[in-house]
Amino acid sequence: MTNKIMTKHIYNTIQEEIAALKKERKAIILAHNYQVGEIQDIADFTGDSLRLAQEATKTDAEVILFSGVHFMAETASILCPDKKVIVPDIEAGCSLADMIRPEDIRRWKAGHPDGIVVCYVNTSAAVKAESDYCCTSSNAVEVVKSISANREILFVPDFFLGTYVKQQTGRENIELWKGYCPTHVMIQSSEIEKIRTEHPKAEFLMHPECGCLTKSMHLADRIMSTEGMIRYVKESRAEEFIIATETGILHRMQKDNPKKNFIPASPQAVCHYMKMNTLEKIVQSLENLEYEVKVPKELADRARKPIERMLTIV
Ligand code: CIZ
Numbered sequence: 001m002t003n004k005i006m007t008k009h010i011y012n013t014i015q016e017e018i019a020a021l022k023k024e025r026k027a028i029i030l031a032h033n034y035q036v037g038e039i040q041d042i043a044d045f046t047g048d049s050l051r052l053a054q055e056a057t058k059t060d061a062e063v064i065l066f067s068g069v070h071f072m073a074e075t076a077s078i079l080c081p082d083k084k085v086i087v088p089d090i091e092a093g094c095s096l097a098d099m100i101r102p103e104d105i106r107r108w109k110a111g112h113p114d115g116i117v118v119c120y121v122n123t124s125a126a127v128k129a130e131s132d133y134c135c136t137s138s139n140a141v142e143v144v145k146s147i148s149a150n151r152e153i154l155f156v157p158d159f160f161l162g163t164y165v166k167q168q169t170g171r172e173n174i175e176l177w178k179g180y181c182p183t184h185v186m187i188q189s190s191e192i193e194k195i196r197t198e199h200p201k202a203e204f205l206m207h208p209e210c211g212c213l214t215k216s217m218h219l220a221d222r223i224m225s226t227e228g229m230i231r232y233v234k235e236s237r238a239e240e241f242i243i244a245t246e247t248g249i250l251h252r253m254q255k256d257n258p259k260k261n262f263i264p265a266s267p268q269a270v271c272h273y274m275k276m277n278t279l280e281k282i283v284q285s286l287e288n289l290e291y292e293v294k295v296p297k298e299l300a301d302r303a304r305k306p307i308e309r310m311l312t313i314v
Contacts, residue, residue, distance in 0.1 A: 014283065015041075015042055018042050018282055021286035021287060022065075022286065024286075025063045025286050026063060027061055028064060029042060029065045029282070030044065030045050030046075030047075030064060031067045032048070032052065032068035032069070032072060033046060033248060033249045034226075034246040035248055035274060035277060036251075037248075039067050039279065039282070040251055042279070042282075047226075048138070048225060048226045048227045049068060049071070049072040049075055050136050052068070052076065053072070053075040053076040053078075053079045056076040056079060057079050059083075062084060063084045063085075063086060063289065064076055064080065064086070065086050065282065066085055066293070067087070068274070069092045069094045069097075069273050070093045070094065070124075070293065071097045071124055071125075073085050073293035074293055074295050075121065075125075075307070078128070078307065079304070081297065084289065085292065085293045085294065086285050086291060086292050086293070087293055088276075088278070088281035088285040088291075089276045089277055089281050090290075090291035090293075091273075091276060092277060093273055094273060096120075096158060096179055096180065096209070097123050099177070100127055100156050100177055101124075101126070102126040102127055102129065105117060105131065108156075108175075112154055115152045116132045116133065116151050116154065117130065117133070117154045118131065118134075118135055118140075118144060118147070118156070119134055119156050119157070119306065120136070120157060120161055121134055122157070122158065122181075123157060125303040126299065127156070127157075128303035128306055129302035131306045132306055132309070136225060137207065137208050137224075137228075138224070140161055141165055141168045142313060143310055143313055144165050144169050144171065144174070146313045149171065149173075152175065153174045153175065154175050155176050155177065156177040157177045158180065159177065159178050159180055160180060160184070160209055160213045163176065164217070164223060167217070180209070183270065184210045184211055184246070184269065185210075186268050187245075187266040187269050188266065192204070192212055192219055192242070195263060201238070201240055202240035202261075202263060203222070203238040203240070204220050204221050204222075204242045205223075205229050206220035206223050206224075207223070207225070207226070207244055207245035208223050208224075209245075229243065229245065229249065229253070230249070230252060233256075233257055233262070234256060234257060240262075241253070241260065241262050241263065243265060244269075245269065246270065246274065247267060247270055
């Protein structure tokens with residue numbers, strides 16, 4: 001595969017240019033639910049990180065352009081070691097994933113030699129490689145329930161998701177890492193109380209990474225992952241929803257349900273890493289086949305195990 005596109009055409013729109021480049025590169029575009037609307041609109045698939053990585057395993061495309069953040073492209077590379085995975089901006093990282101390193105897990109495990117490490121999908125490949133089970137926000141409760149009740153669990157890195165899992169499973173023997181997503185932490189209980197009063201008929205959906213979870217869990221009608229929310233708003237008879245997660249998700253919700261009304265619990269809940277990707281960067285990325293995210297084989301083989309364990313459970 002040559003690295004540069006040699007012939008330059010003139011296109012009426014950037015969307016047409018991306019479509020032509022995609023064809024030329026035999027590429028597909030995967031966009032996370034938190035991407036800006038115009039990226040979601042040109043994507044072949046939009047979804048949560050696991051669903052997108054699973055889509056990547058099913059495609060015949062030679063190139064996977066993953067528009068999301070770095071750990072998501074790593075997950076796609078772990079599950080599709082033979083495909084070329086590229087991202088539009090290599091600096092688009094994840095603050096939550098950066099709050100735990102493989103050496104932190106090794107040190108923690110040394111103090112809890114019988115502990116089982118359960119890592120949220122929002123972790124680097126190196127952290128997954130040190131873990132026993134992976135989980136997503138939609139299956140964390142199920143994954144933890146499947147682990148023998150007398151085994152201590154070391155849950156990383158999200159404190160709020162871990163708190164939710166503890167509450168749902170009633171297990172006391174779960175140690176929580178104190179990581180958090182700065183975007184979800186911005187969603188405050190005081191804002192929620194105000195919006196609920198302003199929209200008394202709206203259903204309130206909360207993501208388990210929310211910082212207000214410990215104080216306001218009782219106010220939520222549902223606590224769900226992004227894909228859970230996307231499905232739920234389609235099926236619910238309610239006409240109005242308050243959504244407590246990164247605001248990018250509202251684009252897909254509104255597009256899929258034009259007659260329903262979606263209100264962000266906090267308009268400030270915008271992940272600047274997610275928003276680093278743009279249509280212009282996608283053009284460059286497809287033209288130059290950059291920036292490649294490739295997890296080395298030995299690391300990918302170890303990081304795949306906790307993901308596969310999770311997939312056998314759910
Ligand atoms: O796994 C994902 O995509 C994230 C970060 C959240 C979710 O709930 O889907």
